[in-house]
Amino acid sequence: MLFKTLPTGAVIGLWALFACTFTALTSEVAPVGILIEMADSFHIQEGQAGLAVSAFALMVALGAVPLTIMTAHIDRKRLMLVSLSGYVLSNLVMAMAPSFVLLCVGRLIGGVAHALLMSIVSAYAARLVPPSMTGRAISFVYGGTSLGAILGVPGTAAVGHLAGWRTAMYIMIGLAVVLTACIAFFLPPVSAPVQGKANLPSVTSPRIMRIFLVVVAVDAVFFFAHNLLYTYVTPLLLDHGLASGALSIALLMTGALSIVGLWGAGQVVDRRPALGMLVAGLALLVGMGLMYGHILSGWLSVGAVGLWCIGYSAIIPFVMSGAIRTRATRPDVAGAAINAASNAGILLGSAAGGQVLTHYGFGVLTPLAATVALCGILLALFNPAAFPHTLPPSDHEG
Secondary structure, X not given: OOOOOOOHHHHHHHHHHHXXXXXXXXXXXXXXXXXXXXXXXXXXXXXXXXXXXXXXXXXXHHHHHHHHHHOOXXXXXXXXXXXXXXXXXXXXXXXHOOOHHHHHHHHHHHHHHHHHHHHHHHHHHHHHXXXXXXXXXXXXXXXXXXXXXXXXXXXHHHHHHHHOHHHHHXXXXXXXXXXXXXXXXXXXXXXXXXXXXXXXXXXXXXXXXXXXXXXXXXXXHHHHHHHHHHXXXXXXXXXOOOOHHHHHHXXXXXXXXXXXXXXXXXXXXXXXXXXXXXXXXXXXXXXXXXXXXXXOOOHHHHHHHHHXXXXXXXXXXXXXXXXXXXXXXXXXXXXXXXXXXXXXXXXXXXXXXXXXXXXXXXXXXXHHHHXXXXXXXXXXXXXOOOOOOOOOHHHOOX
């Protein structure tokens, strides 16, 4: 067991946070799996339906940092429960929406909940473990996002294909309600980072802040590259000759491969961040590159998407632990900054990807996404202060 030296309460807490990130990821990217059904339901193009992803990301990008600062004095467990209730409301509005505009309103509500939950979950995990386990704890907790990709997204796609996308949303509501009840009983409380009135977090030296901003920028670039193309992965796989009936299985397989990325990141995140980031970025880049034109088709293209997802999932622990490790600000604010940058990338990527897809097709969109991914690799590679080649024991975060 990875955390066999931890007390039982801390282990249960990490599993509870794992379940939270699963719910969060599934709610965030559910439209990816049911994009075609949603577009058909509202008689709009697939590129326009991608705005459901953008609406969610907009609220997170704008709200993550200010909401985290404003709620710094609120009990962390109570804030988690409020956030999960927001997912329930968001998915309910989506499921009942008579128009695409109202569906986007539901997504905006979900974005606010996501801005809170995903900004504090990494700092929450860090408070449950000793400093020497922070990186591994974050990798484990964010494993819920990969499980969301394994079960949530393809599961939503399968239910949407068989029973309609609204039925899929109602099932997600039920899961979110059950999780909220479990969190209320099993998640150990941790102290709020600020006692009394909320105040602005302290900022350290300009050099440390520059390193922190590089980590945030690398995160934004990779998320932008990923979501330029992955938002439209279902029509992309269809374009590569995959049968529509096989989409849910394909997404299940690529999501399962994402676990490999998180596992690999957990092995090196606290020892060799630079090497880990390079390998993760190259996996993402090569996987995207293989989707250009029709180099691969059918199930071979699913393998390429799987390689790309391995790289993408591996990047997350490196940027999250890297931001906290700089000690440029409080851990919860560092997490909020990464959350905001990630969703800025999701917002811009899904919106820009929809426009490029509508007007130019995958022949332009795929190499564009790969080029942006290359920029992310180079930015990380040429900033060793942000992603060191090795970490001495005193700097370990995991």
